[in-house]
């Protein structure tokens with residue numbers, strides 16, 4: 001110990017030049033040529049994009065089951081669900097533009113790059129790689145800002161719950177594909193590419209972060225978080241928080257790393273989102289309700305809810321540093337016990353053959 005201290009002291013007193021001399025590498029590094037560096041950069045960018053798309057597909061496959069099986073909890077926020085996703089050359093974030101453009105042969109037109117498994121689009125034999133030409137004889141616009149018009153058109157169609165007739169280009173020939181949508185909760189599910197363990201609901205959308213996708217060990221874990229987020233939206237928590245607020249500064253979203261560790265998490269990934277957000281976004285009551293209603297949604301969507309409490313516990317342990325910090329929301333044990341009680345309540349209803357509806361306050 002003493003020796004280390006004296007070394008540190010000595011280093012501190014030596015002139016900087018000597019330090020640089022000491023720190024220099026002793027061996028000759030291989031010389032690098034620009035072409036191989038460029039090729040490697042490209043390879044790595046491609047891997048990032050492939051990883052994103054693979055996570056995107058998993059997310060849509062799981063979330064489709066959740067939004068289409070809980071419509072009785074979504075009130076008038078329902079719409080038709082088709083099950084396809086499209087991009088054009090401007091659809092990915094700017095840093096990915098060149099790589100995605102060449103990888104998926106994208107131009108100004110919109111190309112189908114994802115078909116959700118067992119979705120209406122899948123059943124109608126829409127194919128990945130199909131290029132959108134028209135929707136119910138409405139010519140699909142092309143170019144940079146066309147995505148808004150296209151999204152609006154599809155949203156209108158979806159609201160009508162009626163079938164859509166698509167014309168697509170496949171292998172150079174035009175094909176007609178008629179898709180009859182199924183009813184779904186009208187909340188879009190997005191994947192953010194950032195490497196943080198988080199998810200949030202903003203009343204209209206559900207956003208999952210890639211970092212949290214990497215943390216999931218099973219589809220059940222992903223379904224649990226998605227169901228919890230959907231519950232925030234169906235129970236209109238954002239609107240309620242805005243109404244409840246006596247001062248300004250309520251954010252239009254509920255960040256859910258707080259949910260993951262029942263409010264004890266103020267370090268790690270969460271702090272990267274901005275510590276100031278925590279107090280605004282988190283509410284014990286709404287988290288409990290999202291847990292409670294979320295478990296009903298998960299069960300109704302056909303996922304096994306047995307390990308729900310275990311998942312949140314795993315999240316808490318993953319942030320063990322945060323657990324030791326004194327919390328203003330000392331609700332962790334209550335939360336796990338409440339989840340276990342809800343699981344029992346739901347199982348009891350299944351045994352008795354009673355409808356799976358969350359219990360309202362008397």
Ligand SMILES: [Zn+2]
Nearest residue numbers: 256259287290
């Ligand atoms: Zn939450």
